[in-house]
Amino acid sequence: MNNATLSVDTEIQLITSGAPGVSGSTCTPELADGPWVFDLQPAPSYGPGASMADPIPADTPRQGQLPDAYKTASKDELDARIRAAKATLGDRVVILGHFYQRDEVVQYADFVGDSFQLANAALTVPEAGAIVFCGVHFMAETADILARPEQSVILPNLAAGCSMADMADIDSVEAAWAELAEIYGTEPDADGRVPVIPVTYMNSSAALKGFCGRNGGIVCTSSNAATVLEWAFERGQRVLFFPDQHLGRNTAKAMGVPLERMPMWNPRKALGGSTIEELEDAQVILWHGFCSVHKRFSVAQIDRARETHPGVQVIVHPECPMPVVDAADAAGSTDFIVKAIAAAPAGSTFAIGTEINLVNRLANEYPQHTIFCLDDVICPCSTMYRIHPGYLAWVLEELVAGRVVNQISVADDVAVPARVALERMLAARP
Numbered sequence: 001m002n003n004a005t006l007s008v009d010t011e012i013q014l015i016t017s018g019a020p021g022v023s024g025s026t027c028t029p030e031l032a033d034g035p036w037v038f039d040l041q042p043a044p045s046y047g048p049g050a051s052m053a054d055p056i057p058a059d060t061p062r063q064g065q066l067p068d069a070y071k072t073a074s075k076d077e078l079d080a081r082i083r084a085a086k087a088t089l090g091d092r093v094v095i096l097g098h099f100y101q102r103d104e105v106v107q108y109a110d111f112v113g114d115s116f117q118l119a120n121a122a123l124t125v126p127e128a129g130a131i132v133f134c135g136v137h138f139m140a141e142t143a144d145i146l147a148r149p150e151q152s153v154i155l156p157n158l159a160a161g162c163s164m165a166d167m168a169d170i171d172s173v174e175a176a177w178a179e180l181a182e183i184y185g186t187e188p189d190a191d192g193r194v195p196v197i198p199v200t201y202m203n204s205s206a207a208l209k210g211f212c213g214r215n216g217g218i219v220c221t222s223s224n225a226a227t228v229l230e231w232a233f234e235r236g237q238r239v240l241f242f243p244d245q246h247l248g249r250n251t252a253k254a255m256g257v258p259l260e261r262m263p264m265w266n267p268r269k270a271l272g273g274s275t276i277e278e279l280e281d282a283q284v285i286l287w288h289g290f291c292s293v294h295k296r297f298s299v300a301q302i303d304r305a306r307e308t309h310p311g312v313q314v315i316v317h318p319e320c321p322m323p324v325v326d327a328a329d330a331a332g333s334t335d336f337i338v339k340a341i342a343a344a345p346a347g348s349t350f351a352i353g354t355e356i357n358l359v360n361r362l363a364n365e366y367p368q369h370t371i372f373c374l375d376d377v378i379c380p381c382s383t384m385y386r387i388h389p390g391y392l393a394w395v396l397e398e399l400v401a402g403r404v405v406n407q408i409s410v411a412d413d414v415a416v417p418a419r420v421a422l423e424r425m426l427a428a429r430p
């Protein structure tokens, strides 16, 4: 069957229920359950999807019980409640929907985009007292850092974290920083370059962005990582890049940094698992973090796409492992992927290596092309999955009642230096 007209959620429901004539598979049948099932488990977990096997920090935020009325409401009832609440709130609320969010939620978004596009979009509606971020925790934090003081940022499900962001916590990064200072010292070289510049990917906690702001570092996105690394190399002898090793490696390799000068820092190992010699020779020290959504893509999938679809253009996200990026025709951010598809002549064929909700949406938006996900097993981002229309209806109706629930608030001692690191990124030019 042609699944392109169905949302990912609908496909999951059909596959899991064993509907006749439905092909395809999911990485777990639990994807068909309401996310509230996982909010109530005694031990925190990322929930079903690509991150389900990742260890989760014990202190990860938990979502309290969603009122039953929102769990049992039909799709049509939730739709009516969300639209009514939105209409009542008018300009007082803005809803942001990440590219990877399910269509059943994205349909209510005032803006759809990547995390940084969305945080900036919220700045264009200063009259909105509430910013409802249908994405994950670090995105809501970034929106709060950039928002006006009188605006409240709301994450509809507090358990919507990000397994990659959780792979670098502030204590581990502070400890690594202290160890590196013992190896390199703290004095600049003859050219005035400090020993190490910390660079954090946007997909990181506010605490890490604040760390970078306090220590001469900077934030990058998957769109501007090369520009940011150039900025860092002008000011530092080497870079400590966290949390995504793949974005760091793929970007630095494309800039000509040899692989042997990119040792890994695994916070669970002494000296990060590298030798003193490797660290002394390092140009980019890569944190041992990864995205479990993008780690699923493989060179074998690319080979299969080329066999079954001669002439296919393979585009992957730079969070994919290096062999996948090397084998693809192009690699780039979600914005790059969206623009490449929009600019292609009708009749083009694309195999895409990024989150399935975005790929499926693009397939529906561009019926003149053939667009499919490299991975034929449906396995969405576990944490984006934690947002469901039921939570959106709940937070909006609470706002109508004059209550702000699930607010994400970054304290000034973190937000101020984090803003410095974000401003450095905005000022960095190719």
Ligand code: SF4
Pocket (backbone or CB within 6 Å): 051, 100, 136, 161, 162, 163, 164, 165, 203, 291, 292, 293, 294, 355, 381, 382, 383, 384
């Ligand atoms: S797709 Fe990967 S990086 Fe993005 S929110 Fe999900 S786990 Fe985090």
